[in-house]
Amino acid sequence: MQTTFASEPTSTDEFDYTMLLEQARAITAGEPDLIANLSNLSALVYDQLTDVNWVGFYLVREPELLVLGPFQGKVACIRIPFTQGVCGAAARTHETQLVRDVHEFPGHIACDAASNSEVVVPLMVKGRVVGVFDLDSPSVGRFSERDAAGLTQLGRFIETLNWASL
Template sequence: MHTTDYDLLIEQARAITAGEPDLIANLSNLSALVYEVLADVNWVGFYLTREPETLVLGPFQGKVACLRIPFGRGVCGTAAVTRETQRVVDVHQFEGHIACDSASNSEVVVPLVVNDEVVGVFDLDSPSIGRFSEADAEGLSRFGRFVEQLNWRSL
């Protein structure tokens, strides 16, 4: 079982983004931070809403990823449409799962909402089935609330 101090993670995120107005620079460092801090993850990153109803790959850590995901497709698209964090114990049991990396077996996706618009999602994959607990989903959702406070106007 993995335990992560999400309060400390958010403090670290606040420290590395303080004073930097560029969103892409901040999202890049945040994906690297989470990739290094969380155990047993093989992909951490962001998909950004760049076209209506379409998520486009943003800053990430891990293997090559899917470039575009329509709202409503896969775990990321489901999070974008429902505006609710998706915690998937076994992605192979998730109807419509998009397999960008066949090594991924569990996933958490946090929708990012700014001014009542879905501006993107924060996506984490693990090679282990059941890697993410409810506590992880809650902590990562809180991390997402922090990300929403960044300068989204700089996109």
């Protein structure tokens, strides 16, 4: 199967999350290593979405604690407790967090002062949170409900990868 990638990212309203999911399936097919797959997925999403400055994963490595995983973007916070920030809220509630303006989010952690909006998808395997899929943008209101739904769908696919290899 040949995979084609858009040469130019498209606007949010036009973005094809079905194609992104197909691309994600294609680049992970047959690869059992979770970290390799998460690395390529963060690169794929960072490349395809416009107006994002950070795309990556935080993984549960200790109880109630997220630890930085594969990502694209500037240097990031390394450890985030479930009790702090947008990532912590997604891990704690098991619900996708769509934040129009992170500066209005109680307990927001400013890993990059240039980030102004965020969407975080919790990743669940066998009923427990194993990590979060995190995207930041320098623009307030960058992410829509449509983006959150498309990224949540991608998150459901990510949950099917080989988490036993972690």
